[in-house]
Amino acid sequence: MPASSDSRDSHLTGQMTSAKIVIAGGFGVGKTTAVEAISEIPAIRTESWMTAAAAQIDRLDPGIDKVTTTVAMDFGRVTIDDSLVLYLFGTPGQPRFWPMWDDLVRGAVGALVLVDTNHLENSFAAVNYFENDADVPWIVCVNLFHGIQTHELSEVREALTLPPHVPLIAADIREPRNVAHALLAVVNHATERVTAVVPSGVG
């Protein structure tokens, strides 16, 4: 019986590994743009169904007409080496989808929170989420729309009340190389967190 086509990649079984970085931020801040800039495939859209009161309800009762919402998110992939694939997931923007964010962030190497200095308030919710409700390394990146930096990073840090340990960078995320730089900053920050020997019980 002929083996299916000419697949010679027997190395595909076993050693392949994947990693994930989450790209977060408010509506219109450029999450999908960043994913598409660096992804080797066109951004893929996947959907998840959520009910309005998902956290409180333990059984879906057909007698109660609950609203089911479709939450969509875009993701892309970058082949890092012959046995490592990096997935980039853009968060759904609306704050009412927090359970979805928890799911997205689980197992992530880190997160890149994009902000638009002209609409900082759009990214408050995301900053809040990573500061208080998630346990992954995260950094903030000011998206330089049209390559122009309109505010000093120190001003942005202050406006977002970013803790000093959260790195803040700026990049025009339409450029694949800039996105790579930003992701590199996430990985570096994650590495620092692993290597920093933090005594347990501090806090």
Added chain:
Amino acid sequence: MARRPGLHWKVRPYMTARGRTSSRSPLLMHTLVSTGNRYDPVLAASMTPASRSLYEQARRMCSVAELSAACNLPLGLTRLLINDLLKIGQLVVHDARPSQDLALLERLRAGLLRLT
């Protein structure tokens, strides 16, 4: 006894999942799965349409999220059905390294550097 209507694309996920709404070990969205270089067309023919499309798609290794998108199934349902296929040994999960593994971070760094 009244017969249940057949599965339809509009059937809500918990119907296709036979009443289950959660799985024991949640697969991460980026977890890689595949049929592990095996494919059984007879078995495929006996599966429900949703499981069959997942099984066929996974002949080429891909992530849970990619399977969900390619088969046009919501993520939660995709996970449940993948778990079922894992239980009967028809799909395999590929090496999932902890995200804070230094060797993994170093490889990511090297790979991303090449793109800068």
